[in-house]
Amino acid sequence: MTARRPTLNGVLVRRTVQLAALVLFFGLIVSARRQGAAGASLWWQGFFLLDPLVLLLTWLAGHAVPAALLVSLGTVAITLLLGRVFCGWFCPLGTIHALAGRFLEFCWPRRKRPQHWSRWQLAKYYLLFAVLLSAACGVHWGAMLDPLVLLYRTTVTALAPGMQWALEDGSNVLGMSEPARQLLREHVTEVERQAFYGSGLIMAVFVALLALNRWQPRFWCRYLCPLGALLGAVAVRPLLRRRVEPASCNQCDLCGLKCHGAAAATPGGDWLAAECFGCLNCTSACRRGSLGFHLAWPWQASPGSGSGTALDRSRRRFLNGLRGIAGATAGGLAGMLLLRATPQARGSVGSENLVRPPGSLAEREFLKRCTACGLCMRVCPTGCLQPTLGEAGLEGIWTPHVVPRIGRCEYDCTLCGHTCPTGAIAPLTIEEKHATKIGIALVDHSRCIPYAYARDCGTCVEACPFPEKAIRLVDVEIQYHDGKRQRTKVVSQPVVDPDRCTGCGGCVKECTFKDEPAIRVVSANETRTPSAKPFLEMQQNSAAKQPETTTPPPGDNPYGGS
Amino acid sequence: MSNYSRRDFLAHSAAAGMLALQADRLLAADKTAAKPADMAIARWKGAEPKDATDPQLADIAGKLTQKAIEALGGMQRFVKRGDVVWVKPNIGWDRTPQQAGNTNPQVVAALVAMCFDAGAKTVKVGDNSVHAAVKTYESSGIAPAAKTPGGKMVFLEKQGFKETAIHGERVKTLMMYSDIIECDLVINAAIAKHHVLSNATLCMKNYMGVMDNRAPFHQDFAACLADLTRFMKPRLSVLDAVRVLKDHGPTGGNMEDVVVKSTVAAGVDIVALDALGVELLGREPGDMRKAQAIIKYAQEAGLGKSDYHSLALKELAVS
Numbered sequence: 001m002t003a004r005r006p007t008l009n010g011v012l013v014r015r016t017v018q019l020a021a022l023v024l025f026f027g028l029i030v031s032a033r034r035q036g037a038a039g040a041s042l043w044w045q046g047f048f049l050l051d052p053l054v055l056l057l058t059w060l061a062g063h064a065v066p067a068a069l070l071v072s073l074g075t076v077a078i079t080l081l082l083g084r085v086f087c088g089w090f091c092p093l094g095t096i097h098a099l100a101g102r103f104l105e106f107c108w109p110r111r112k113r114p115q116h117w118s119r120w121q122l123a124k125y126y127l128l129f130a131v132l133l134s135a136a137c138g139v140h141w142g143a144m145l146d147p148l149v150l151l152y153r154t155t156v157t158a159l160a161p162g163m164q165w166a167l168e169d170g171s172n173v174l175g176m177s178e179p180a181r182q183l184l185r186e187h188v189t190e191v192e193r194q195a196f197y198g199s200g201l202i203m204a205v206f207v208a209l210l211a212l213n214r215w216q217p218r219f220w221c222r223y224l225c226p227l228g229a230l231l232g233a234v235a236v237r238p239l240l241r242r243r244v245e246p247a248s249c250n251q252c253d254l255c256g257l258k259c260h261g262a263a264a265a266t267p268g269g270d271w272l273a274a275e276c277f278g279c280l281n282c283t284s285a286c287r288r289g290s291l292g293f294h295l296a297w298p299w300q301a302s303p304g305s306g307s308g309t310a311l312d313r314s315r316r317r318f319l320n321g322l323r324g325i326a327g328a329t330a331g332g333l334a335g336m337l338l339l340r341a342t343p344q345a346r347g348s349v350g351s352e353n354l355v356r357p358p359g360s361l362a363e364r365e366f367l368k369r370c371t372a373c374g375l376c377m378r379v380c381p382t383g384c385l386q387p388t389l390g391e392a393g394l395e396g397i398w399t400p401h402v403v404p405r406i407g408r409c410e411y412d413c414t415l416c417g418h419t420c421p422t423g424a425i426a427p428l429t430i431e432e433k434h435a436t437k438i439g440i441a442l443v444d445h446s447r448c449i450p451y452a453y454a455r456d457c458g459t460c461v462e463a464c465p466f467p468e469k470a471i472r473l474v475d476v477e478i479q480y481h482d483g484k485r486q487r488t489k490v491v492s493q494p495v496v497d498p499d500r501c502t503g504c505g506g507c508v509k510e511c512t513f514k515d516e517p518a519i520r521v522v523s524a525n526e527t528r529t530p531s532a533k534p535f536l537e538m539q540q541n542s543a544a545k546q547p548e549t550t551t552p553p554p555g556d557n558p559y560g561g562s
Numbered sequence: 563m564s565n566y567s568r569r570d571f572l573a574h575s576a577a578a579g580m581l582a583l584q585a586d587r588l589l590a591a592d593k594t595a596a597k598p599a600d601m602a603i604a605r606w607k608g609a610e611p612k613d614a615t616d617p618q619l620a621d622i623a624g625k626l627t628q629k630a631i632e633a634l635g636g637m638q639r640f641v642k643r644g645d646v647v648w649v650k651p652n653i654g655w656d657r658t659p660q661q662a663g664n665t666n667p668q669v670v671a672a673l674v675a676m677c678f679d680a681g682a683k684t685v686k687v688g689d690n691s692v693h694a695a696v697k698t699y700e701s702s703g704i705a706p707a708a709k710t711p712g713g714k715m716v717f718l719e720k721q722g723f724k725e726t727a728i729h730g731e732r733v734k735t736l737m738m739y740s741d742i743i744e745c746d747l748v749i750n751a752a753i754a755k756h757h758v759l760s761n762a763t764l765c766m767k768n769y770m771g772v773m774d775n776r777a778p779f780h781q782d783f784a785a786c787l788a789d790l791t792r793f794m795k796p797r798l799s800v801l802d803a804v805r806v807l808k809d810h811g812p813t814g815g816n817m818e819d820v821v822v823k824s825t826v827a828a829g830v831d832i833v834a835l836d837a838l839g840v841e842l843l844g845r846e847p848g849d850m851r852k853a854q855a856i857i858k859y860a861q862e863a864g865l866g867k868s869d870y871h872s873l874a875l876k877e878l879a880v881s
Contacts (some may be wrong), residue, residue: 193720461758462758467810467816
């Protein structure tokens with residue numbers, strides 16, 4: 001009677017799987033940086049391909065179904081069979097929350113409390129409803145809250161650069177030998193350290209979510225996670241169900257002490273499949289062998305489990321549900337209006353600092369697809385892709401933009417488009433990339449050395465990646481004063497060719513001024529916004545055709561959008 | 563022996579050391595009685611390569627490099643047993659070997675192999691690339707080629723550049739990569755290329771990959787390059803003119819601008835090598851004016867002779 005059931009092994013297996021998934025998650029992030037030279041790999045998108053929420057939101061908001069994301073239907077199928085095992089066995093953010101909960105418990109121990117279902121756990125369903133509602137109206141913002149996206153973004157922008165910084169600069173303190181440091185630098189963390197604007201805020205959000213575990217274990221998973229809610233909605237009656245032997249159960253509530261999802265409303269009873277992560281803690285905790293999992297068809301209600309507290313047909317609960325949905329609708333609409341009421345969201349007024357990666361869809365379409373996961377930022381070999389803060393409005397927060405002061409958009413690189421899981425950045429060929437303008441360079445005559453200080457420079461011309469150069473030097477006779485009298489001399493001044501310049505920012509990166517560059521890249525002239533084009537295409541006018549033009553004219557770019 | 567103090571011990575040790583060094587030198591002098599050349603130009607006289615994309619050029623580049631170094635007295639003239647050598651090619655641009663944007667990978671590979679043959683302990687290869695190094699090291703072909711004979715590709719890290727006093731006339735301090743300047747030998751392995759600002763980029767300008775914050779150099783190439791070269795104390799420079807980029811440098815990219823010269827030169831006089839490079843690159847009189855001014859300045863600064871025919875020169879026809 002007191003013999004433990006051998007399901008302890010189940011917990012061990014579950015922990016092993018969780019750890020493996022966590023290691024795989026971080027491993028893929030490391031590899032996405034390392035293999036920068038070898039071309040994109042579908043592996044890097046790995047976890048997003050398992051995420052049905054990203055698929056659903058992209059379909060609702062962007063009316064697009066990225067083919068690779070259909071893999072995530074497998075997650076739905078598994079959930080139909082086994083319940084929310086994704087949350088309990090696989091989700092790396094779930095694992096981190098579980099670990100954080102244990103860690104906080106270790107640091108500040110307190111009396112263990114049984115974990116029972118609370119009506120607040122419905123909050124995540126309302127949140128999901130609001131997110132789906134606004135997605136149907138074209139706001140993709142909910143994907144920002146997807147757990148995999150959230151963890152990926154935090155790891156890429158804050159955790160990974162921070163860890164690298166600590167390991168490399170702190171190697172003396174950590175007692176790491178120089179060869180070990182070299183090995184780490186060349187084979188794990190890669191050459192160029194990345195650093196991201198606004199990573200502090202991203203980290204703060206993450207830490208705050210972890211801290212909530214102190215209040216309720218797996219707070220995020222129980223109350224907030226929209227992916228968990230989506231899977232919960234699928235897992236109302238999975239094939240695998242928990243069964244309690246009423247005869248032997250004495251309602252000691254040992255099972256409730258360790259429940260991850262707070263899935264049971266009462267000691268040993270009223271179990272909700274939609275809230276259960278399948279962690280097997282309850283079956284291993286039971287001293288009387290009263291708990292077990294069994295198979296049942298969807299049309300069979302489980303004896304011994306709750307009659308479905310969350311989805312109870314009782315009138316009061318039904319009304320509560322209605323109220324919640326009304327609240328969620330209002331919240332979703334209000335959030336949407338808040339996001340949309342900015343000039344940027346109209347798509348017509350671009351922020352001059354908003355230079356999107358090459359192949360990005362037109363701004364409105366881009367925002368309907370981009371989850372701000374940070375995968376493009378991770379693979380960018382120069383680190384020029386940075387999360388926005390205010391440049392794209394609140395709706396576009398943490399989406400990628402090019403900051404050429406940090407790095408150029410590499411001439412022969414199309415990695416960002418080839419890794420984007422939702423197609424917000426189109427996968428360009430090298431030829432398309434060379435013809436895609438993401439902005440245009442703009443010489444600041446008040447700072448540029450040959451213009452303002454009467455000396456030769458030309459660093460920008462040297463850095464321009466085009467063989468025939470999009471910035472060319474023009475010899476100009478200028479007046480200057482040497483302290484005694486006014487003199488005349490010839491200096492070579494850089495002039496930008498708007499037909500050729502794609503706005504890659506190589507010139508900005510190499511500009512002699514390291515503080516505020518004398519040449520900048522602005523988003524004007526970008527291929528994806530034809531309505532904002534300030535220049536006529538010279539090539540299309542045969543009379544004005546330039547004889548030295550050897551490359552074909554950019555013409556109509558299929559990824560320009562409109 | 564009780565009076566044999568610590569001071570005596572040190573003095574005697576030093577004396578013994580000096581003696582050993584002298585003996586070494588005497589023996590070495592004995593071995594190479596004939597004075598080796600100071601500059602060697604190896605030209606390919608075998609089967610003519612079709613064009614710049616001819617795969618045969620890889621072999622040619624390796625052979626030419628080997629012959630040129632051998633004519634100087636072999637790599638053992640520059641490398642001692644146990645030395646740490648840095649081969650400094652131009653790996654600035656994300657271009658293929660055919661586009662002649664970077665030093666020929668086989669030139670680099672041959673140098674690495676010869677350093678090991680001469681007894682080098684470690685041979686490192688690296689450059690402060692303008693394009694992303696992760697990508698550039700691979701696409702230039704240099705990483706795979708240099709790794710074959712055992713060379714170690716090193717990615718330069720930002721924090722490795724230290725402000726270093728170079729006591730130049732124009733620049734007093736530069737951000738130099740300490741790992742490179744601390745090596746026993748730095749082999750300058752440059753490609754002869756057109757340059758939009760200085761007309762040509764050759765061996766002296768190749769040293770700009772050992773430093774950071776190089777943008778201000780563009781305001782006065784001649785003086786800055788002279789200062790940098792003086793600080794680097796060039797002992798062995800190699801000029802790769804297997805393929806030369808005649809126009810639209812330093813980035814290049816157009817195959818029309820690439821001309822096959824099938825030539826590799828090596829020497830101890832960096833100015834002489836640069837003068838040869840200007841000869842190879844010039845298309846019409848006057849188009850190398852700025853490069854010539856840089857060479858003239860360097861010669862006047864006492865860094866070498868631009869008239870390379872006045873040196874102990876060996877011209878080799880390799881086939």
